[in-house]
Amino acid sequence: MSITPFRVEISQADLDDLQARLALTRFTDEIPGAEQGVAVERVRRLVTHWRDGFDWRAQEARLNAYPQFTTEIDGQNIHFIHVRSDNPDALPLILTHGWPGSIAEYLDAIEPLSRHFHLVVPSLPGYGFSGPTKELGWNNLRIARAWAELMTRLGYERFGAVGNDAGSMISPELGRIAPDRVVGVHVTQLFSFPSGDPAEFAGLSEEEQAGLAVLDWFWKEKGAFNVLQSQQPQTLAHAIADSPAGLVGWLAQLFDEDLDDDFVLTNASIHWFTGTAGSALRLYWENARAEQPKEPTTVPTALAMAAGDFASIRRFADRDHANIVSWKTLAAPAHGHYTAHTATETLTSDIRAFFDSLR
16 A cells, blocks of 8 residues: 655656657658548658657656656556645545546646645556556446545545546546545546437437537547457557557547647657557457446536537436536637646636535
8 A cells, every 4th residue: 555756757768769760750651632540741740749849858847846656556556646735625636537648638737726626646557657557457447446545545535536538437437436435526528328219319409419410420430449449459559569650640540630749749758658558548448348337426527528529418418427517518718628738727717616616
């Protein structure tokens, strides 16, 4: 149960190796005008910036500006940032990222949130500085149980859960397994899908129909990552663990095109330097084989989605979550999948308002 201080210290040899690999990149060809995935131009731009303009040491210093620790839970190393608020009575929050992101998703949010909350920001098992998973079974439920144990070790009996992407699935599970401890769950997506019951489609509103159309488009046009990572993550791992260009090309499909390149490359660098590009994919394989919950969650839940992101649909979400108390689309400039980075004030203000309403 020991908790060990941690600092990010990537060796110069690893930096030099990355530079050498980037310099030898063989870019693929493409058919002009064909939309068949991430464009060569974008990968070339990212690779060039990663080699010639991106400052990893600056990102490393940014990470090391916050207290970091590791601990072993259920046989797995867990890395986390832990920032205590100046207010000793502040509510603790645990913030959970997803794929293809990392703890870098929440770096911009730490300062504004820590004015009001104690913050715990862990790297998912198999991701980043937590290192690769060592055995099978690390699905959303097992991660939620590990998070509950982590908060116990830190002395937090009552806390809130915040999440994006995979964190938007893990955070509700944390509330499900520890409803007496989790005061509320705030997420940027509620991943609830049609069950197949025709009655669920009766009387759909125009907004709900539009949401279903977005879902249908996404799974038909951009769902290949989910299929591959759910079925054969190891097959892909060989490529993205060996080629940084291949890695950034694969990750870029789910990093919005209007994101700044430094944000994309910070996340890619964490995958690369920690050797977790392949192990991070396993979460999809695990969740595809995990038993799904049969009852809805009951803790107070807030959704703060953004235009241009996953379209959550209320009637399906109400089936899976019995206590949704806030449902909103964040106002502009919030857009896309990474609002903790792109619309920090908008998202953190909503997080604060939600948890303040529960006290």
